[in-house]
Amino acid sequence: MKNKGIKIGVVFLLLFALLSVAGCQQEDVVIVGVEPGQPGPTKGQLRISFAPVSSSASIKLSPNITINDLSLSADMSFTVTNTDTNATTVLTGVVIDADPAFTHAEFDANGSALSTTRISLLIPYTLEPGNYKVTAVTGSINFLSHDKAGNDIAASHSPSLANEGIKNTFTIAAPELTPTPEPTATPTVEPTATPTAEPTATPTAEPTATPTAEPTATPTAEPTATPTAEPTATPTAEPTATPTAAPTAVPTAVPTATPSPTNHPKTGDNFAPALWLTLCAGSLAALALLLKKRHI
DSSP: HHHHHHHHHHHHHHHHHHHHHTTTSSSOOEETTOOSSSOSEEEEEEEEEEOOOOOOOOOOEEETTOGOOOEEEETTEEEEEEEEEEEEEEEEOOHHHHHHHTTTTOOOSSSSSSSTTTTEEEEEEESSSSEEEEEESSSSSEEEEETTTEEEEEEEEEEEEEOOTTOOEEOOOOOOOOOOOOOOOOOOOOOOOOOOOOOOOOOOOOOOOOOOOOOEEEOOSSSOOOOOOOOOOOOOOOOOOOOOOOOOOOOSSSOOOOGGGGGSOOOSSTTTHHHHHHHHHHHHHHHHHHHHHHOO
């Protein structure tokens, strides 16, 4: 009987402890995007998680609650203190973290909220480098609850930072200066000289000399040949011009000098060859006619 009484007493003590911490901070203050224990940038977000279970036995978290049933009062803010200088800064613009990994509700078979239920808040900040601690919170969290009759009602609770074993400190580090990279000099490419091609001399073709035709020199002496014969006059001198190159063409014919009428032999000062030829032709014709008549 005595042991049974002790067990009942322990259960009441645990229930009292659960109700006493309801609505208190449940996890360490963290800097979003930074590993735990590491300093954060001068501008970012803090995340703080709370258990929304009311300390009032008459108010319970509704099993029908959704993320849309959560809201914050207009005066919601957090105060952080620089432990190096004791300067305080009030952070506003707090919003509910809608990520289900950080804000979620869990219930047992009787519809009672479990202690694992969390509502996480995101707090934007811009702070100077230093060590900080969250020292105060103002405002309340609004959520959906239900009364003893099971009716859903609106409820609110002011979160508290007082909870043993929870870390409320964080560090802001000075931004690291990105070293200006030394300019990497682009090596000047040595120009690849295009070798000057030695000019291929086009051999000067030896001029094919056109053979100088044998001059048909006019004989200086009067020819003695009769008009019907080839002139027998031989030039008194060979041409002195020597061909500049051996002729490559063989003349197809030896040029024949045409006798000039002025070169015929003369019988007198007024010799007329045409007249004499006519007279001879006439005489021959008359002689032929005469012979023909006699033959007849």
